Amino acid sequence: METVLVDRRAGWMVLTLNRPARLNAFNEEMHLALRRALEEAAGDAACRAVLLTGAGRAFCAGQDLAERVQTGGAPDLGASLDRLYNPLVRQLRALDKPVVCAVNGVAAGAGANIALACDIVLAARSATFIQAFSNIGLIPDSGGTFFLPRLIGDARARALALLGLPLDAATAAQWGLIWAVAEDEALAGEAEAITARLAARATHALGLVKQALNASPGNTLDQQLDLERDLQRLAGYAPDYAEGVRAFTQKRPPVFSGQPGRVPEA
Structure with missing residues (x-):
């Protein structure tokens, strides 16, 4: 099964994280597939905007911890960030065309921060954002410590990062963490309309x-x-x-x- 689905539309592209049985948690294969798809979008003059979303009931649950267990021993997480997550965040920010993110369910850990690296974030009302890192003894990565205080202020950023509690989509929008909330059944249509509008702009x-x-x-x-x-x-x-x-x-x-x-x- 392809870990990232690529759907080419008229002037734009939909990229769907496609490991629904694992809540679209990142493994190395999905990382590399997403980066290849973004490179393709960057080099395609006919593609003028990108929509990123997830298959199934989640956007992305962050790192697939089963992959970490399988490696055995203590992994060098800094090396993993250097090789996989950090290049992906930089790629999303540097892409010279807009990236819309439709958060269709939970966005946890690195999954939340990959969403925040996009330009316009629209979330389903049932979606949640969780800086889950402290729950397993880690710090927010994938740009979390950069994006959070700039988007919602230091006090809220510290509470989310330290407590590791879920933040509902409506509150995320009220705080300015994301652009807007859509009803669950309307999310895909609204996100596609925004992306199509961007694809027709300069x-x-x-x-x-x-x-x-x-x-x-x-x-x-x-x-x-x-x-x-x-x-x-x-x-x-x-x-x-x-x-x-x-x-x-x-x-x-x-x-x-x-x-x-x-x-x-x-």
Whole structure:
């Protein structure tokens, strides 16, 4: 059985974690399959947005601990993060097109933080987010200690990380951890509509938006203003800017190509 299902749509792609019997917990095979699928999406000009979700009743239960037991002895978890989880998080953040995550059930441990690494997170009302690491004597990884305090503040981040308690989807949305909640039966349709909408927008500009937001936490205001200047220059030379202005003046919807433009040599 394929551990990641790839469904190509008109202008976008659905990636489904597909180990439902294990609540889509990560093993090495699923890691590598997801990274290959993301590489394919990155290199496909026809793919202008990605939707990530899970098969069955969970989004992702984190690391498959059965795999850890089978290895015997004390594993080097730092090496595992370096080889598997950290490259995946970086790949999601660096992808120059938007990634929507539809959390269809529990998102626990690394599964929760992989979801938070996506650009727009929509969760089913029955979904829960659990920083389960402290329950087995670990710390949040896969970007958890980076994303949590920035999204919901230090006090809530510390409580979630230290207590390892589940957070329901409605509270996650209220706190700003995720974008929105959908009724369970409507989740897939709403997530697909968001992804299709993103796929029709100015893809090159959306990639530049991601660059700016990714750099923001480590920049001073002056550095961020300079970065905005540089990225806006690139956006302004892209054909989608000219099309957006034409469409606005002609009072019609824009038809974006998603392509970068030619920047004049200095």
